[in-house]
């Protein structure tokens with residue numbers, strides 16, 4: 001083993017190796033939440049180079065990060081002193097035939113939506129343009145079509161993976177089926193994914209926008225919001241954001257319903273939105289028909305602040321959950337905010353053991369978050385998030401994409417015991433040395 005990652009680089013990596021000072025190094029070392037200082041960034045362009053890059057990390061005994069879109073909220077796409085495999089060269093987006101599409105792991109969802117849109121197609125994914133295909137897909141994928149078209153992994157029919165020992169494997173329901181099961185929710189634990197094949201949806205335009213409410217009757221509004229979804233069509237997708245007083249230029253504390261009727265039928269969309277528009281005190285609303293790609297946005301986190309978040313998936317937003325939301329939000333008088341994201345529908349029609357995302361009987365994802373000044377320590381951030389703890393007893397587990405903590409109990413919250421046991425078996429068979437550990441780690 002060599003401690004110097006530069007001393008023994010194989011020739012096939014020479015053209016794709018970046019060091020401090022290179023422009024490509026800086027771009028890959030920086031992720032959504034921080035700037036890392038890896039010893040080396042490798043940006044492979046071929047599957048063989050991916051295998052060589054993994055081999056390099058193992059041979060040099062270096063920590064390894066896999067980076068696709070760099071939006072892990074734990075900054076797992078970068079590190080200090082280790083090696084980053086930057087997948088941004090694997091960014092192809094191809095329509096293979098009819099509605100089957102192949103997407104590179106390093107592509108971004110905004111580009112995927114834009115390209116597929118020109119073919120009259122869309123793919124159920126997330127809400128943010130710059131999030132990467134690799135990270136979101138391996139976590140599950142919750143977005144604006146989740147209730148009528150399921151999680152992103154529910155549209156996945158094949159994937160290509162390079163394992164810790166350099167095998168290039170094609171994964172489907174029948175080929176390397178254990179790994180195909182495991183990568184659909186099991187994160188980056190099993191190797192480096194280079195590309196994915198999905199069956200896309202024939203969704204062109206959607207009706208989307210926002211409804212702003214005063215925070216005067218949170219329990220009544222949340223009850224009504226849930227009923228409108230329970231009784232409404234699965235095309236109705238939404239996130240209810242409960243935000244505190246954030247100061248100028250933000251609006252005063254209140255509730256913002258982000259809504260998307262994932263279909264182009266205007267009359268059906270209006271009927272689906274009508275119950276929402278008759279709830280509470282509506283301050284304003286704006287809903288338009290637009291191409292699906294235009295619903296995805298770029299995040300604009302407030303400058304000079306750090307954020308922290310945790311979430312729980314609930315089977316039903318019942319009275320106990322409504323009461324807990326009301327108390328956590330406290331009328332918008334604290335720094336805390338909350339998101340209630342609608343699930344159910346198609347995402348629940350997949351068997352719990354069909355993929356490593358096992359929570360298939362849930363109605364909503366409840367996320368508690370907060371913003372704090374930039375110099376707030378990790379411990380202090382966690383302490384401020386403490387009031388969210390009670391939600392874990394009200395839910396059945398957590399969604400990894402929105403867990404910003406890195407606590408010993410997080411993995412147990414994400415994977416129910418049977419799923420975790422099966423994931424461990426697949427991990428032992430394919431990565432016994434735990435080469436891929438910069439993630440919600442499945443210990444072999």
Ligand SMILES: Cc1cc2nc3c(=O)[nH]c(=O)nc-3n(C[C@H](O)[C@H](O)[C@H](O)COP(=O)(O)OP(=O)(O)OC[C@H]3O[C@@H](n4cnc5c(N)ncnc54)[C@H](O)[C@@H]3O)c2cc1C
Nearest residue numbers: 068069070071072076077126127132134135142188193401
């Ligand atoms: C602003 C923002 C908005 C978000 N919105 C949504 C949303 O709407 N819906 C949703 O479901 N999630 C959402 N997320 C969560 C997001 O899905 C996860 O953070 C995801 O891990 C990001 O993927 P990435 O490729 O951009 O991240 P990266 O930091 O590049 O990767 C994160 C981790 O995923 C694994 N990984 C990534 N690529 C590969 C690969 N090619 N092979 C193997 N493992 C890989 C690795 O463990 C890696 O460390 C959001 C996150 C942010 C920050």
